[in-house]
Amino acid sequence: xxxxxxxxxxxxxxxxxxxxxxxxxxxxxxxxxxxxxxxxxxxxxxxxxxxxxxxxxxxxxxxxxxxxxxxxxxxxxxxxxxxxxxxxxxxxxxxxxxxxxxxxxxxxxxxxxxxxxxxxxxxxxxxxxxx
Numbered sequence: 001x002x003x004x005x006x007x008x009x010x011x012x013x014x015x016x017x018x019x020x021x022x023x024x025x026x027x028x029x030x031x032x033x034x035x036x037x038x039x040x041x042x043x044x045x046x047x048x049x050x051x052x053x054x055x056x057x058x059x060x061x062x063x064x065x066x067x068x069x070x071x072x073x074x075x076x077x078x079x080x081x082x083x084x085x086x087x088x089x090x091x092x093x094x095x096x097x098x099x100x101x102x103x104x105x106x107x108x109x110x111x112x113x114x115x116x117x118x119x120x121x122x123x124x125x126x127x128x129x130x131x
Contacts, residue, residue, distance in 0.1 A: 022094035023087055023129040029097050030118040030125070043127025046120055051112055059111055069131040086131035094125065 027038060047061045064082060065073035070089045073082035084090045094100055108116035116124070 022092075023125050026094045026097060026100050027122045027125050029100075030121045036119050036122055038122045038126045040123070040126040040130060042120075043123035043125070046124055047127055049112075053110065054113070061107070061111060063111075069128065085128055087129060088131055094128075 028034075030036075031038065050058050050060050053059050059076075064076050065085050069085040072084055074080070075082060083093070085093060087093045104116055104121055108114065108120075
């Protein structure tokens with residue numbers, strides 16, 4: 001009966017829980033012992049943190065992903081379209097942990113000049129899950 005109630009609630013609320021499932025699994029992956037405090041505000045600050053790249057240019061996550069996470073972004077070097085980051089409009093976002101890790105590795109190195117910590121990853125995921 002509880003599964004049925006959950007389904008009815010999800011349908012009534014426009015299925016927000018389905019987009020969140022991938023984010024929740026990804027957060028659990030990076031926080032397996034549940035000992036990290038997950039904080040969307042820290043994720044927001046990290047997402048917008050300005051850094052200077054190896055090319056001397058200032059960058060943050062919005063350089064490629066844009067300000068509206070419900071819309072596609074565009075890779076700054078290749079011009080390739082990047083699917084929206086918001087799980088509310090991109091149901092496949094954060095559902096493949098291998099892809100999540102691949103993009104964290106690449107993007108953290110490019111944006112911050114280093115790999116992100118698990119704390120940073122869970123905070124970023126929590127921030128992104130709001131959209």
